[in-house]
Amino acid sequence: MAGLSPSGVNLYQACNLKFDYRYNQETSGRMTPEPMAGGRLFHIWADTYAKHLIKTGQPFDRDEGLAIAGTMPEGVPLELYEDIQELFARWYKKKTFRSIDHTRTEMKLAFDAEGQEVQWDSPAAAIRMIIDVVEMIGGELIITDYKTGRQIKPINKVAGKTYTWGIFQKLGGEFTRIRYIEDYVRWNKTQELDISAEDIKSIPAFYAGIAKRIAAQPEWLPAGASGECVYCEAAYKCPTYKAEVEDNDLAITSDQDAVALAQKVFTTELRNSKAKDMLEAHSDAKGAIVFGDKEFGPVPEEKVKWDNLHSTLIHFMAGHPGEGLSLETITKGLSLSKSGVEKIFKATGLRGDDLKAKVYELIDAHGQLKVVTKFKFHNAK
Numbered sequence: 001m002a003g004l005s006p007s008g009v010n011l012y013q014a015c016n017l018k019f020d021y022r023y024n025q026e027t028s029g030r031m032t033p034e035p036m037a038g039g040r041l042f043h044i045w046a047d048t049y050a051k052h053l054i055k056t057g058q059p060f061d062r063d064e065g066l067a068i069a070g071t072m073p074e075g076v077p078l079e080l081y082e083d084i085q086e087l088f089a090r091w092y093k094k095k096t097f098r099s100i101d102h103t104r105t106e107m108k109l110a111f112d113a114e115g116q117e118v119q120w121d122s123p124a125a126a127i128r129m130i131i132d133v134v135e136m137i138g139g140e141l142i143i144t145d146y147k148t149g150r151q152i153k154p155i156n157k158v159a160g161k162t163y164t165w166g167i168f169q170k171l172g173g174e175f176t177r178i179r180y181i182e183d184y185v186r187w188n189k190t191q192e193l194d195i196s197a198e199d200i201k202s203i204p205a206f207y208a209g210i211a212k213r214i215a216a217q218p219e220w221l222p223a224g225a226s227g228e229c230v231y232c233e234a235a236y237k238c239p240t241y242k243a244e245v246e247d248n249d250l251a252i253t254s255d256q257d258a259v260a261l262a263q264k265v266f267t268t269e270l271r272n273s274k275a276k277d278m279l280e281a282h283s284d285a286k287g288a289i290v291f292g293d294k295e296f297g298p299v300p301e302e303k304v305k306w307d308n309l310h311s312t313l314i315h316f317m318a319g320h321p322g323e324g325l326s327l328e329t330i331t332k333g334l335s336l337s338k339s340g341v342e343k344i345f346k347a348t349g350l351r352g353d354d355l356k357a358k359v360y361e362l363i364d365a366h367g368q369l370k371v372v373t374k375f376k377f378h379n380a381k
């Protein structure tokens with residue numbers, strides 16, 4: 001295994017079995033868990049956006065943000081794309097880089113055991129890291145790590161110290177203050193830590209110590225059930241996970257059972273996928289389950305995102321000879337969300353209050369604004 005990263009260290013400390021599965025095993029055709037795939041997409045977009053700003057010298061460029069997330073990458077499920085698209089929009093609409101000339105993004109660094117920089121995939125790499133954003137503002141070094149998950153974890157001190165150490169090895173410099181920030185973009189929440197020069201001295205020895213323990217590891221055992229179990233790729237072969245799920249298995253034969261299970265969904269993510277299967281099975285047979293002001297499943301699975309709605313409508317209207325439909329008939333079944341209407345007006349160049357006024361004018365004249373609360377399983381907290 002070449003090069004330990006802060007997240008590898010974290011995982012090793014949290015659960016040996018999951019660490020072994022992720023870093024040591026060659027499992028061909030292994031699926032990337034959805035949250036990881038979503039995180040990757042967000043990071044690619046955020047990096048593309050920041051690189052564009054650095055190139056053009058602008059602190060923000062909302063139109064570019066819209067364009068970056070406008071194309072669905074191949075192989076990404078629609079729901080995941082839409083989720084990350086919304087997350088990214090929330091981020092770039094607020095983000096302003098304070099000193100774009102002194103900003104670096106997506107720094108991919110690898111060092112050997114002596115602290116010398118080496119190629120990323122060098123067998124000599126002992127410490128590896130990818131740093132999302134580094135800013136140098138008025139004597140301060142600010143390191144930001146984007147988090148796209150739903151779970152807010154305690155701040156990762158190892159990551160903060162490792163990144164700072166890596167930046168010093170690579171760039172050197174003197175700073176009045178070093179700040180490590182974790183930005184939970186989904187929740188619009190940040191947590192931060194001050195790092196001192198003293199803090200980073202022990203980084204090479206710390207990584208060497210962990211590497212030594214890993215090399216001498218006699219067996220790879222699961223930890224007790226923890227936050228790491230959510231979407232764990234190794235869950236299928238983990239006895240802890242199996243026991244946990246069996247303990248909480250619940251047959252749904254009444255609405256009370258459904259409510260009890262719904263409460264579990266809200267209180268823990270561990271049984272999420274199982275709860276989802278059971279609730280779906282129940283709601284398929286009995287219709288939706290209402291819990292509080294929320295409605296559970298069945299979750300609509302099949303959505304179509306039209307490449308070109310205009311040509312789709314023309315296709316319907318042209319029909320086969322004698323079967324063409326009127327525009328009124330076709331559009332009756334179409335539903336556009338308020339944000340969909342906003343996008344259309346935005347494409348015509350409208351912004352701010354003018355845009356808002358136009359949207360409401362249209363809704364008042366032709367529609368009705370409905371706010372629907374629908375629980376989606378993948379949004380369970």
Ligand code: SF4
Nearest residue numbers: 015222229232238241
């Ligand atoms: S399910 Fe939990 S305990 Fe089991 S391997 Fe995964 S993280 Fe470890």
